Amino acid sequence: MNNMKNIEINGYSWPYVFSRPLQRQSQQLDSIRKQIIQFHEKIRGLDGGKMAALSSGQLFGLFSELDALGHLDLDEELCQYIFNDPKVHSLLPDIYSRYSNFFSLHERQLTEEILGCENPWGALETFSLYPRYESMIRDYVRSCPKVSTLAFLGCGPLPISLLLLGRLYGIHCIGIDSDPEAVAFATRCVKHFGLEDKIRIICGDESALSRLEWDSVMMAGLAWPKQRIFKNLHSMLKAREKKGLEKPASICYRDYTGMRQLLYWPVREEYLTGFKKTMSIQAERQVNNTLVFLECE
Known part of the structure; x- marks a missing residue:
């Protein structure tokens, strides 16, 4: 002591x-x-x-x-x-x-x-935070190599994670956001980057997951309200189990740990009722988020 x-x-x-x-x-x-x-x-x-x-x-x-x-x-x-x-x-x-x-x-x-750029990939790659996204997505794919369709909660107007997953790893993605303006921008981005065959964007919250086919869910660091999202996600996963779906779903959320808690609310343990953590990939160097993987208890 x-x-x-x-x-x-x-x-x-x-x-x-x-x-x-x-x-x-x-x-x-x-x-x-x-x-x-x-x-x-x-x-x-x-x-x-x-x-x-x-x-x-x-x-x-x-x-x-x-x-x-x-x-x-x-x-x-x-x-x-x-x-x-x-x-x-x-x-x-x-x-x-x-x-x-x-x-x-x-x-x-x-x-x-x-x-407004003729070469959107070139413009995106010059974005100062691009290496952070690239590193985080690489860590995610290494941890979930068998994911075929990812649903992303809180994709925002510029769905960088989905663009990278689609282009670099060939993963089909569904971006979900409750802000209609963000959805409109994201839809335009997907078309501008030429990834309509890999990514689709829909307007809604986590309840939309019950109507979609997916084998992995990722939650954005700024997605809110997290307590409700985790609760509803847990109910959906249990419903999938009752239907006898054989393939387990991969669940990952982005958290703020260490001094990065200065940027945004970290996920509180009580929000994770019914889940257990299976793995965490700590944020290193300039990456903002720790990746936390869950499964139902």
């Missing part, structure tokens, strides 16, 4: 584990805390209208600060110290909301740019 006490650094009380170098760890924690607070100061006045008025480059530049903080390589214990800090904890819901708005706006802006 660790012996712990609080130490004062710049007027703030940090918990300290005796086995760690006192000054170095404390200063690091205090610096990160300050950076999070300073970032929030920059974005708290940005409502939806003001954010929408920014260019794609301006949006990306602003939130790259949050991205850098989210990819700091800290152990779980130090991460929890930061997220349990009362001030940081109080800011998280607002940061999550604005990150979600940023992601949606930036994705739409990027979608419009790509739809």
